[in-house]
Amino acid sequence: MSEKSHVSMERHLCLVCGTEYETGAILLDRRLRASLDRHTTTGWGLCSQHQQLFDDGFIALVECDPAKSGHPSSDRVKPHQAYRTGRVAHLKRDVFAKVFNVPIDEKLPSVFVEPGVIEKLEAMVDRS
Numbered sequence: 001m002s003e004k005s006h007v008s009m010e011r012h013l014c015l016v017c018g019t020e021y022e023t024g025a026i027l028l029d030r031r032l033r034a035s036l037d038r039h040t041t042t043g044w045g046l047c048s049q050h051q052q053l054f055d056d057g058f059i060a061l062v063e064c065d066p067a068k069s070g071h072p073s074s075d076r077v078k079p080h081q082a083y084r085t086g087r088v089a090h091l092k093r094d095v096f097a098k099v100f101n102v103p104i105d106e107k108l109p110s111v112f113v114e115p116g117v118i119e120k121l122e123a124m125v126d127r128s
Contacts, residue, residue, distance in 0.1 A: 008036035012045040015079055015110050016060040016088055021047045044079050046109055059096050060110035063087040063118055077112050089118045099124075 010025040020041060027042070029035050046054055053060070063085045070081030097104055099121070104111075 003038060004034040005036055005038070006032045006034055008038060008040040011039050011041045012043050013041060013079075014047040014050055015044050016050040016062055017047060018084055019047055021045075050109070053090050054109045057093055058090040059093055059104060059108065061089045061091060061096075061113045061118060061121075062110050063115055064112045066114060082112050085115060087115075087118050089121060091121075 006029040008027040010023045010027050011020045012023050013020055020039075023042075023045070027036060027040055045051075050060060062082070064077060064082040065085055066077070068083035069077050070083075091099070093104055093106075
């Protein structure tokens with residue numbers, strides 16, 4: 001028996017931790033055909049925990065393995081290509097700009113970093 005319906009609950013994937021979360025939106029097949037699953041993942045966003053950290057002025061550093069990540073056509077890894085290692089760190093935006101010496105877009109909630117970057121940051125904190 002098919003569990004398809006003409007309505008579905010929308011979900012997003014968290015950019016930082018990769019977990020699915022409910023958006024509160026309902027999707028509707030405009031032709032009223034039973035084409036949708038009970039839950040449909042439609043895009044990326046931030047779960048409530050990481051949204052709160054973003055609102056408090058933090059940027060997430062998400063470690064990903066470039067050897068296992070997808071083959072990007074440019075030097076930037078897209079969220080669906082990133083092979084996350086599970087290590088995440090949060091830095092205040094002003095600290096991020098000072099440590100990495102680059103300006104950061106206010107709307108950017110996270111960046112992907114190579115293995116070892118978070119360990120180096122932890123070593124910097126341990127020394128001070």
